[in-house]
Amino acid sequence: AQSVAQPEDQVNVAEGNPLTVKCTYSVSGNPYLFWYVQYPNRGLQFLLKYITGDNLVKGSYGFEAEFNKSQTSFHLKKPSALVSDSALYFCAVRPLNDYKLSFGAGTTVTVRA
Amino acid sequence: DADVTQTPRNRITKTGKRIMLECSQTKGHDRMYWYRQDPGLGLRLIYYSFDVKDINKGEISDGYSVSRQAQAKFSLSLESAIPNQTALYFCATSGLGGGELFFGEGSRLTVL
Numbered sequence: 771a772q773s774v775a776q777p778e779d780q781v782n783v784a785e786g787n788p789l790t791v792k793c794t795y796s797v798s799g800n801p802y803l804f805w806y807v808q809y810p811n812r813g814l815q816f817l818l819k820y821i822t823g824d825n826l827v828k829g830s831y832g833f834e835a836e837f838n839k840s841q842t843s844f845h846l847k848k849p850s851a852l853v854s855d856s857a858l859y860f861c862a863v864r865p866l867n868d869y870k871l872s873f874g875a876g877t878t879v880t881v882r883a
Numbered sequence: 884d885a886d887v888t889q890t891p892r893n894r895i896t897k898t899g900k901r902i903m904l905e906c907s908q909t910k911g912h913d914r915m916y917w918y919r920q921d922p923g924l925g926l927r928l929i930y931y932s933f934d935v936k937d938i939n940k941g942e943i944s945d946g947y948s949v950s951r952q953a954q955a956k957f958s959l960s961l962e963s964a965i966p967n968q969t970a971l972y973f974c975a976t977s978g979l980g981g982g983e984l985f986f987g988e989g990s991r992l993t994v995l
């Protein structure tokens with residue numbers, strides 16, 4: 771069975787500083803990896819995904835994520851955080867041959883002005 | 884209009900009552916899902932359907948049932964609600980290709 775770990779419940783950064791949200795995963799075979807963001811009282815919005823190819827994936831709102839197969843990680847990054855990036859972020863994984871997505875517990879990001 | 888619409892958005896009910904949460908989508912996707920979100924637990928899959936004649940249990944299906952009335956409609960039922968079913972419920976869809984999910988705005992259910 772697949773699983774996702776987001777080791778930090780909360781991440782606090784100052785506006786303009788780099789933002790990293792960590793994710794490690796466990797899955798049989800090659801993974802499909804995803805990041806989603808949830809703003810208060812809203813549904814989850816897709817940010818980016820890794821399926822194959824370049825290990826650095828670029829997504830919406832200036833976010834990117836780096837796939838590291840040896841460390842089974844898929845950390846989300848943004849070079850310069852904005853106050854509007856404050857939200858709940860979820861990492862998710864599924865095997866290539868299965869459409870059931872497993873989510874991490876989520877990381878709350880707070881960007882202070 | 885939203886691509887994935889959930890009704891009701893908020894519902895307070897009592898233990899033992901039957902509750903139905905409805906989901907409709909305009910994305911033309913075959914695959915539909917119901918997830919439950921609890922603080923600190925992320926999202927957990929309740930049921931999923933890959934077409935109108937296909938219904939599958941997820942990781943936490945006990946106490947829930949679903950109906951896929953049409954390609955665009957997927958409803959979740961709690962036959963006899965209990966307090967630990969208090970949660971935020973999300974419907975989602977996906978297409979055949981890339982696999983990302985498209986979520987509704989959520990239905991917040993409180994069972995007293």
